[in-house]
Amino acid sequence: MRQNRRRIVIIGGGIAGLSTAVYALKCGYQVEVLEMHDMAGGLAMSWRRGQYTFETCLHWLVGSSPIGEFHAQWREILDIEKLTFINPEEFVRIETENGEKLSVYTNVDHLEAELLRRAPQDAVAIRDLTRSIRSLGKFRVLDPSGGLAENWRNILRDLPIFPLLGKLTKMSGAEYGSRFSDPLLRNFFSSGDIGKMSAIAMILSLAWMNTGNAGYCIGGSQALIRLIEDKIKSLGGKIRFKAKVEKILVENDRAIGVELANGEIVAADWVISAADGHATIFDLLGGKYVDAATRSRYDEKELFASYVQVSLGVALDLSDQPPMITQVVATPLMVDPGTELDHVPFRFFHFDPTFAPKGKTAVTSVLPTRNFTYWTDMRGKDLAGYQAQKHRVADSIISVLEKRVPGVREAIEVVDVSTPASVIRYTGNWKGTMEGWLVEPGASFRPLPNTLPGLSGFVMVGQWVMPGGGLPSGPMTARPAMKAICKQDRIDFTPWLDAQEAVLIADEPVER
Numbered sequence: 001m002r003q004n005r006r007r008i009v010i011i012g013g014g015i016a017g018l019s020t021a022v023y024a025l026k027c028g029y030q031v032e033v034l035e036m037h038d039m040a041g042g043l044a045m046s047w048r049r050g051q052y053t054f055e056t057c058l059h060w061l062v063g064s065s066p067i068g069e070f071h072a073q074w075r076e077i078l079d080i081e082k083l084t085f086i087n088p089e090e091f092v093r094i095e096t097e098n099g100e101k102l103s104v105y106t107n108v109d110h111l112e113a114e115l116l117r118r119a120p121q122d123a124v125a126i127r128d129l130t131r132s133i134r135s136l137g138k139f140r141v142l143d144p145s146g147g148l149a150e151n152w153r154n155i156l157r158d159l160p161i162f163p164l165l166g167k168l169t170k171m172s173g174a175e176y177g178s179r180f181s182d183p184l185l186r187n188f189f190s191s192g193d194i195g196k197m198s199a200i201a202m203i204l205s206l207a208w209m210n211t212g213n214a215g216y217c218i219g220g221s222q223a224l225i226r227l228i229e230d231k232i233k234s235l236g237g238k239i240r241f242k243a244k245v246e247k248i249l250v251e252n253d254r255a256i257g258v259e260l261a262n263g264e265i266v267a268a269d270w271v272i273s274a275a276d277g278h279a280t281i282f283d284l285l286g287g288k289y290v291d292a293a294t295r296s297r298y299d300e301k302e303l304f305a306s307y308v309q310v311s312l313g314v315a316l317d318l319s320d321q322p323p324m325i326t327q328v329v330a331t332p333l334m335v336d337p338g339t340e341l342d343h344v345p346f347r348f349f350h351f352d353p354t355f356a357p358k359g360k361t362a363v364t365s366v367l368p369t370r371n372f373t374y375w376t377d378m379r380g381k382d383l384a385g386y387q388a389q390k391h392r393v394a395d396s397i398i399s400v401l402e403k404r405v406p407g408v409r410e411a412i413e414v415v416d417v418s419t420p421a422s423v424i425r426y427t428g429n430w431k432g433t434m435e436g437w438l439v440e441p442g443a444s445f446r447p448l449p450n451t452l453p454g455l456s457g458f459v460m461v462g463q464w465v466m467p468g469g470g471l472p473s474g475p476m477t478a479r480p481a482m483k484a485i486c487k488q489d490r491i492d493f494t495p496w497l498d499a500q501e502a503v504l505i506a507d508e509p510v511e512r
Helices: 014-026 069-079 108-118 120-136 148-170 173-177 181-191 194-195 200-210 222-232 275-286 293-302 372-381 383-404 422-426 473-489 499-505
Strands: 007-011 031-037 047-049 052-055 090-096 103-104 214-217 240-241 245-251 255-258 263-268 271-272 308-315 324-336 341-347 361-369 412-418 458-460
Touching: 007 014, 007 255, 014 031, 014 069, 014 271, 047 412, 052 222, 052 308, 052 361, 052 412, 069 473, 090 181, 103 108, 103 120, 103 181, 108 120, 108 181, 108 200, 108 271, 120 148, 173 181, 173 194, 181 194, 181 214, 181 324, 181 412, 194 245, 194 263, 200 214, 200 263, 200 275, 214 222, 240 412, 245 275, 245 372, 271 308, 308 383, 324 361, 324 383, 361 383, 372 383, 372 422, 383 412, 412 458, 458 473
Parallel strands: 007 031, 007 271, 031 240, 090 324, 271 458
Antiparallel strands: 047 052, 090 103, 245 255, 255 263, 308 361, 308 412, 324 341, 341 361
């Protein structure tokens, strides 16, 4: 018997690249993932500093429940049953410096009671919100890799909630928040990128939390990434680190491989880019395969902000704190020129025992900014000034935290600050954005084109294909990409196979 010797090279070892590798390996392809960093994950990253681990990605994972939406897709690419999930009672607590507070609970009944206690004058809008959360808990996202035949059952089941979906999709978070007179409840929907996005994004997330299908996995995003790496290894795939791609090689308008920074040529039958979309199209391919729609998208469509992250290793047991808090500050915190925040977020990782020794706590604060050039320019031209600005922001964050946790400054053992320059340096993500395209009101969550006009043998996957980004965008874009490739190559698409079955199918003849 002859082996399927068709070769796929994947640029980028983030969640999308690794997901694509698993699907490709299960279908019998030879796969090599090229990752420019020294570890996999991309934006799905956590890192160690002394005794502490700091997370920058995972807040919750849609599909954490064995009976929930998207769980089956995760099972196709990793042994998800090896992860331990927790479902916090409290999603986030919003507090002011004068002691006002609002708890946003994950259980919709508790949430409704809390909101009515806090803002009885908003009873009509509150009950409309909780009805929406209950209704959307039954919603099933359509399979991007399937057509009408694969999705008709979901469409029929969801018909009754289509009017609700349409209403929330067309409304921004800020518009939705304006329905409430209570300032804390209004601000929950209106602050930052949440206020710019379609309101459906946050309400659907609350619906998944209510059904127990948006839990946090112990170990954070890297626990998930390591399991996908294990799956790739078990299937015979290869991940090469510190392998930066400089150019996608094209012959007769077909991608035939890549050239690495060291001059090495890696040939392939298919090139799949899970790397930054802008860099892929305009740098690796030299902007040759760009139509008006693609250029307009990159010129005009709004992105999620980048961020400065302050991470603290605190020698205190902070388990009395909520897992996540938004502190409303009277004096805005300046992140950089043009970026002042009156809401300062904190995450207290006391719920993850792998992130700090017993009795100690990893704490992070992610501060959104769109002034990425300030940080990249300073790092390139004035490294001392860059370090001084990182220290200034960290000191400001510690001062805010000190008001909440008196004495915390003396208990801090580790201070770590990343900036948009760090994001760009480690992931190559355009403008340091955290999740690619921002889903604006009236836009859909449907995937964007994953091919380029006039170029064959090439596909894109990841957050530059799926607006809204997030971890699920990895398998959600990888699956249809590999299904389309298999169709062109006349190979069975077999995502459900386990490792042993996939190895066996790789030895079967390729149908032509």
